[in-house]
Amino acid sequence: MPNLLAMSLVVLAAYAIYIAAQVSRHASHASDHIDGGGALAGWTHVFAASGALIAALGPYDHFRLVAVFGYQANSLFLSLVCLGLAGALFQKRLWLASRIFNETSPGDVFARYYQSPSIQIYMLGVALLFAVPFSAYLLSQTADLLVSTSAGYIDRSTAVFGVGFVVFMFAALGGWRAVIYVCVALSMLMMLLLVLTSGLLLTAFGGSGFLQNGLLVAQGVVADAIPGVIQFSGGLGRAPTAGGMWTATAIASFCFAAIGIALSPNVAFHTLTTQPKRSFAFSQVWMTAGLGAGLLLCLAPVLASQINGEDNAAYETVFTKLSGFDEFAGVALVLMLLSGLILGLSYFAVSGAHVLSREIVHRRLLPDLTASGQRLAARIVLALMFIVITLLSGFAPFIAAAFAPLATGLAVQLFMAFLGLCWMPWLSRGAVLTGMVFGGLVVFFTEIPGLVMFDQFFVPLPWGRWPLTVHSAAWGLVVNVVICLLIAIFNRGGAERSHRDRLHDIFARDHKTEFGGRGAQGAKWSLTLLWAFLAIGPGAVLGNSFFSKPIFSSVDVKLGVPSLWVWQICFWVIGVFLTWWLAYRTGLSIVSTENLRSGELSDDPRLLGKARQPEWMRLLVDRLSKRSSETR
Amino acid sequence: MPDRNASTLDRHALVMAIWLSFGLVAIILFKIGFSLASWVALVLAFASLFSAFIAHVLVNIVFGTRFSAREVSFGLTVFGICLLWFGLAVLIYPHYRSNLLLPVAAGLVALTSAVIFTMMAWLGVRGAFGSFDVIRSFAPRKKR
Numbered sequence: 001m002p003n004l005l006a007m008s009l010v011v012l013a014a015y016a017i018y019i020a021a022q023v024s025r026h027a028s029h030a031s032d033h034i035d036g037g038g039a040l041a042g043w044t045h046v047f048a049a050s051g052a053l054i055a056a057l058g059p060y061d062h063f064r065l066v067a068v069f070g071y072q073a074n075s076l077f078l079s080l081v082c083l084g085l086a087g088a089l090f091q092k093r094l095w096l097a098s099r100i101f102n103e104t105s106p107g108d109v110f111a112r113y114y115q116s117p118s119i120q121i122y123m124l125g126v127a128l129l130f131a132v133p134f135s136a137y138l139l140s141q142t143a144d145l146l147v148s149t150s151a152g153y154i155d156r157s158t159a160v161f162g163v164g165f166v167v168f169m170f171a172a173l174g175g176w177r178a179v180i181y182v183c184v185a186l187s188m189l190m191m192l193l194l195v196l197t198s199g200l201l202l203t204a205f206g207g208s209g210f211l212q213n214g215l216l217v218a219q220g221v222v223a224d225a226i227p228g229v230i231q232f233s234g235g236l237g238r239a240p241t242a243g244g245m246w247t248a249t250a251i252a253s254f255c256f257a258a259i260g261i262a263l264s265p266n267v268a269f270h271t272l273t274t275q276p277k278r279s280f281a282f283s284q285v286w287m288t289a290g291l292g293a294g295l296l297l298c299l300a301p302v303l304a305s306q307i308n309g310e311d312n313a314a315y316e317t318v319f320t321k322l323s324g325f326d327e328f329a330g331v332a333l334v335l336m337l338l339s340g341l342i343l344g345l346s347y348f349a350v351s352g353a354h355v356l357s358r359e360i361v362h363r364r365l366l367p368d369l370t371a372s373g374q375r376l377a378a379r380i381v382l383a384l385m386f387i388v389i390t391l392l393s394g395f396a397p398f399i400a401a402a403f404a405p406l407a408t409g410l411a412v413q414l415f416m417a418f419l420g421l422c423w424m425p426w427l428s429r430g431a432v433l434t435g436m437v438f439g440g441l442v443v444f445f446t447e448i449p450g451l452v453m454f455d456q457f458f459v460p461l462p463w464g465r466w467p468l469t470v471h472s473a474a475w476g477l478v479v480n481v482v483i484c485l486l487i488a489i490f491n492r493g494g495a496e497r498s499h500r501d502r503l504h505d506i507f508a509r510d511h512k513t514e515f516g517g518r519g520a521q522g523a524k525w526s527l528t529l530l531w532a533f534l535a536i537g538p539g540a541v542l543g544n545s546f547f548s549k550p551i552f553s554s555v556d557v558k559l560g561v562p563s564l565w566v567w568q569i570c571f572w573v574i575g576v577f578l579t580w581w582l583a584y585r586t587g588l589s590i591v592s593t594e595n596l597r598s599g600e601l602s603d604d605p606r607l608l609g610k611a612r613q614p615e616w617m618r619l620l621v622d623r624l625s626k627r628s629s630e631t632r
Numbered sequence: 633m634p635d636r637n638a639s640t641l642d643r644h645a646l647v648m649a650i651w652l653s654f655g656l657v658a659i660i661l662f663k664i665g666f667s668l669a670s671w672v673a674l675v676l677a678f679a680s681l682f683s684a685f686i687a688h689v690l691v692n693i694v695f696g697t698r699f700s701a702r703e704v705s706f707g708l709t710v711f712g713i714c715l716l717w718f719g720l721a722v723l724i725y726p727h728y729r730s731n732l733l734l735p736v737a738a739g740l741v742a743l744t745s746a747v748i749f750t751m752m753a754w755l756g757v758r759g760a761f762g763s764f765d766v767i768r769s770f771a772p773r774k775k776r
Contacts, residue, residue, distance in 0.1 A: 022641065056669065184646070192656075
C-alpha cells in the first residue's frame with residue numbers, strides 16, 4: 001500500500017515538474033515568470049481560483065468538524081456561496097481598477113487609489129500570513145496525513161521536506177503560470193475524487209446508515225440541529241458551549257471570516273493576472289457557489305460518518321476500511337485530501353512570494369533589476385519563503401496552527417478598503433486605515449496568539465477565542481465598520497476625495513453597472529440580506545425542524561434525512577440563483593474591455609518609476625551592495 | 633510571452649489536467665472493477681474515459697485545433713495495449729469471459745465509436761475513411 005501511495009505521489013510530482021518545464025521553455029520575459037504576463041486564460045481562473053477558495057476553506061478540517069459537530073458544522077459550507085457573492089461584488093472592479101492604474105499587484109492598486117503606502121504594508125502583511133503560517137499549516141496537515149496513512153513508511157520530516165521541495169521546484173521552474181496550471185489539475189482531481197470516495201463509501205460500506213442512525217458526533221453535541229442563535233459563553237477555552245459551538249451567530253460570523261479568503265491579496269493577485277471575460281462569473285456562480293458548495297454540502301456528511309473527528313489520525317480508520325475494500329480506493333481518499341492541501345499550499349505560498357517580490361524587491365528595493373535579475377530575485381524570495389514554511393511545519397507546527405487563523409481574520413478587515421475602491425468613493429483613506437488597524441487589533445486579541453501573549457505577559461483576558469461564539473474576524477469587522485463610518489462622516493471631501501473620484505468617474509462613464517429600477521435594485525439587496533438571514537444567520541435555526549415538524553401541520557413528517565440538511569440544500573440552491581442574478585444578470589462579474597482605456601490613470605508622477613524607492617531604502621541598498629569607496 | 637505560445641501552452645495544460653484527473657479516476661475504477669468483478673465500476677470507468685474524451689474534443693473546438701500527432705499516437709498505443717491485454721486475459725482467465733467480457737467489450741466499442749463519430753464530424757465520411765487508407769499513402773506520387 002505505501003508503495004502505491006508513493007507511486008501516485010511521484011506521478012503527481014512528475015506531472016507538476018513536466019508542466020513547469022514546458023512553461024519555462026516558453027517564458028521569455030520576467031513578467032511571464034512572476035505573473036504569467038498578466039494574461040492567464042479565463043478558464044484557469046474558473047478552476048484554479050475556485051479550487052483555491054475551497055482548499056483555503058479546508059475540506060480536511062471541515063470533514064472532521066462535521067464528524068464532531070454534525071449538521072450544524074455542515075452549514076459552514078454555505079460560506080462558499082458567500083465567497084461567490086463577495087467575488088461578484090469586488091473582483092470585476094478590482095480588475096478594471098488595476099488596468100486603469102496600469103498595475104498588476106493588488107497592493108499597488110490600493111496604494112494608488114488611497115495614496116497610501118500604509119494600506120500596501122497592511123496588505124503585504126496579510127499576504128505573508130497566507131503565504132507563511134497558513135501554507136505551513138497546510139503542509140503540516142499534508143505531512144500528518146501521509147504519516148498516518150503510510151503505516152510509518154513515510155516519516156513526518158520526509159513528508160514535510162519532500163512535499164515542500166517538490167512544490168518549490170515546480171514553482172521556481174515554471175513560475176506563476178505553471179502553478180496555476182497545476183492548481184487546475186489538482187482542483188479537478190479533488191472534486192472528482194471527492195465524488196468517487198463518497199460514492200464508494202455509500203455503496204460499498206452502506207454509508208447511508210448515518211441517515212437512519214444519525215452522525216456519531218462528540219458527547220453533548222446536538223447532531224442534527226443548530227444549538228440556538230447565540231450562546232453567551234466566554235469563548236473557546238474559557239467556557240463550554242451547550243449542544244455544540246456552531247450557533248447561528250457562529251455560522252454567520254464564520255461565513256464573514258471566510259470572505260477574507262476572497263479578499264486576500266493572494267487571490268486578488270490571481271484576479272489581476274487573469275484575462276477575464278465571463279470567467280469571473282463562471283467561477284463565482286457555477287464552480288464556487290455551485291459545484292464546490294453543493295458537493296461539499298451533500299457529500300461531507302457521508303465522509304464524516306466514517307471518521308472520528310476527535311482523533312488526531314482521523315482519516316486512518318476510513319483509509320484502512322477503504323484499503324481493505326481495494327487498495328486503490330484507499331489511495332483515492334488520500335489523493336483527494338492531498339490535492340486540496342497541496343493546491344492551497346502552492347497557490348498561497350507562491351502568490352505571496354510573487355506579491356512580495358513584485359511590490360518590495362522590484363519596486364522599492366532593487367528597481368533597476370534586469371529581466372533575468374527580476375526572475376532570479378523572485379526565485380530567491382520563493383526559496384526563502386519555502387525554507388521558512390518547511391521549517392515551521394517541520395519543527396513548530398503549533399506556531400503555524402496558531403497564526404494561520406489570523407490570515408483570514410485580518411484579510412476580512414480589508415472589506416471596507418475594497419468597498420471604497422469598488423463602490424464608495426466617500427470612504428476616505430483615514431477612515432479605512434483606522435478601521436482596519438482597530439479591526440485587526442480586535443482580531444488579534446480574540447485569536448490564539450493575542451490571547452496567549454496577553455495571558456503570558458500581562459493578566460488573563462476575561463474572554464477566550466471567539467467570545468459569544470462569534471468568530472474573531474466578525475468582531476474585528478464590526479469594530480472596523482463602525483470606526484470607518486464614523487470617521488468617513490467627517491472627512492468625506494477634500495483634495496483626497498477628488499483623486500478617488502477620478503477612478504469612480506471612469507467606472508460611471510465606461511463601466512456602469514445596471515442595477516435596474518428602484519424596485520429591482522431593492523429586490524437584489526433585500527433578497528441577498530434575506531438569504532443571508534435565513535441561510536447562515538439567525539433564521540437558520542428555523543431549519544432545525546422546518547421540514548420534519550411543519551408549522552402548518554400538527555403531523556410530524558418522516559423525511560429520512562435531517563430537516564437541517566434539507567434546509568441547507570434548499571438555501572444552497574437559492575444562493576446559487578442569487579449569485580447568478582448578481583454576477584450574470586446584473587453584470588457585476590461580466591468584464592467588457594470595449595470601453596477600457598488601459599493606463600488611463602497611470603500618469604501620477606508621485607508614484608512612477610524610481611520615485612517609488614524611498615530615499616532611506618536607496619541608501620541602505622547602496623551601503624550594502626557597494627564598496628565604501630564607491631558610496632563616498 | 634507571444635499569444636500563440638500562450639495559447640499552445642493553455643491547450644496543452646488543459647488537456648493534461650483533464651486526462652490526469654479523469655484518467656486517474658478511471659484507473660482506480662478499472663482496478664476496483666477488475667478485482668471485484670464489478671460491472672458498475674467498469675461502466676463508470678469507461679464513463680470517466682468517455683467524459684475525458686468529450687472534454688478533449690471540446691477543448692479542441694474552443695482552441696480551434698485538432699488532436700496532435702503525439703496525442704493520436706499515444707492514444708492509439710494505449711488503446712491497442714489495453715485491447716491486446718484484455719483479449720489475452722479473456723483467453724487465459726475464464727472468469728473474465730463470464731463476468732467482464734460484456735461491460736469491457738461494450739466500453740471499448742463505445743470508445744471506438746466515439747472516436748469514429750468525432751472523425752466523421754470533423755473530416756466527413758470520405759475524410760475519415762481516407763485517414764485509414766494506408767494503401768493510398770504507399771502509392772507513387774503524381775508528377776506535376
